[in-house]
Structure formats: structure tokens, C-alpha cells
Amino acid sequence: MSTYIYAITGAGHPLPLEGLHGVGDPPSELRTVSTDRLTAVVSDAPPGLRAKRRDVMAHQHVLEALMAGGATLPMRFGLVGPGDDEVMAALEREADAYEERLAELDGRVEYNLKAGRDEDDLLREIMTQSDEIRQLNERTRAQGSHDDRVALGELVAREVTVRGQQEAEDVAQRLADAASRSSHAEPAPQQFLNLSFLVPRAETEAFVAAVQREADQRGDAYSFTLTGPLPPYSFV
Structure with missing residues (x-):
């Protein structure tokens, strides 16, 4: 199944995801894909996803929770990857660029x-x-x-x-x-x-x-x- 991507953070970033849920009906369960340097917060991508208020707000609440704990790269609503393995490969391949951008966004x-x-x-x-x-x-x-x-x-x-x-x-x-x-x-x-x-x-x-x-x-x-x-x- 395709992977819906909410945000990317540093590997040591707090993950206050308890009580939150992902997009979809029924709501998808949040999980993480991590390397030794970075973490992506993701869920299964529901088929036929559209920008309904329920799903947009679910996406936004995840971002708000993560940003409260520090620098976060927020993904726009609707970003989907082929799967967790591909997300992990992207984290490893682009680690330097992601960490540079996280440093730039920290506290902003x-x-x-x-x-x-x-x-x-x-x-x-x-x-x-x-x-x-x-x-x-x-x-x-x-x-x-x-x-x-x-x-x-x-x-x-x-x-x-x-x-x-x-x-x-x-x-x-x-x-x-x-x-x-x-x-x-x-x-x-x-x-x-x-x-x-x-x-x-x-x-x-x-x-x-x-x-x-x-x-x-x-x-x-x-x-x-x-x-x-x-x-x-x-x-x-």
C-alpha cells in the first residue's frame, strides 16, 4: 500500500502522536519511518483521498503536534510515496539536505x-x-x-x-x-x-x-x- 507522508523531523525529535490519527475514513493509524538521522511520520494512504475538512484537519493536527517540539519539515496535504521502503530510501539519500533545511527552519x-x-x-x-x-x-x-x-x-x-x-x-x-x-x-x-x-x-x-x-x-x-x-x- 502507498504511504502518506505528514512530515520529516530529526531522529531525536519528540513524537507526541498519542491521541492523534491520520487521514482517511476510518482514520489511518500513524507510524514512523526512521533512519539514524531522520524520522518521517506517515500512515497508509487511503484510496481516493480528497481534501475534505476532516482529513485536512487531521493532517494539520499532526503537524502542529510535531512543530511544538521543534524544527519540522511539513509536507503539503496529499503527498504520497510508493511505500515505506521508498520513504526510507529518500531519507537516507537526502539526509544532508533535510538536516540543513531543518536547521534553517528551527524556531521559525x-x-x-x-x-x-x-x-x-x-x-x-x-x-x-x-x-x-x-x-x-x-x-x-x-x-x-x-x-x-x-x-x-x-x-x-x-x-x-x-x-x-x-x-x-x-x-x-x-x-x-x-x-x-x-x-x-x-x-x-x-x-x-x-x-x-x-x-x-x-x-x-x-x-x-x-x-x-x-x-x-x-x-x-x-x-x-x-x-x-x-x-x-x-x-x-
């Missing part, structure tokens, strides 16, 4: 920041600051051809993209000193930023305060959504 958690800007506010700024776009917009409104309207749409779309990238870089740079590392992901439509930060546990309050200051400085036209603390999925 993840925060995810998403940011967007009101579209009308951004368009007003573009019209104010770009003579080319403003003039083309005025010509289009007066007697513009189809080609003018297409050109205007392309210019505005390009400017929106460029300004979004610039603002994302600016936010990332301004918050860089408050975190150990960051990891970019593709932002959703209407957002210019989707950024995860690796933050020392002892400095989480300072990090949250830094994000709040950034949001306050940018004003009501911006929306900042901060989620965390989370298992450091983006840095595994």
Missing part, C-alpha cells in the same frame, strides 16, 4: 502576505502620471478608432502590470529586515503581491507590527491580508 514559522490595490485608485494615478495614456484616452473618448481603444487598453494593462511589480518589490524590500527569508508566489487577480515570510518565533509580534505599519502608510486604497503563523510549507 511562516506568514503569508497578500496585497492588492483599488483599481479605480490605480487607474487615476496612471492617468495623472502618464501623458501618453492621458492623451490617448482623451482622443479615444472624443473620436477614437477601434485601434485607438485597443492601444489604450494595452498601454493601461502594461502599466498596471509594471506598477504592480514595482509595488511588490517595494513591499518585499521594506519588510525584508523583519524576516529571515521570503518566497514569492503568483498573486491572484486584483492583487499585486503573494509573498511568504519565514519569521523567527520570538520576532512574530515585531513582524506583524511591521506589516501593519506598511498597510497604514499605504492607506485605504490598499488591502493587506496577513495569514499566520503557519507551518513553513513555502520553505521546505
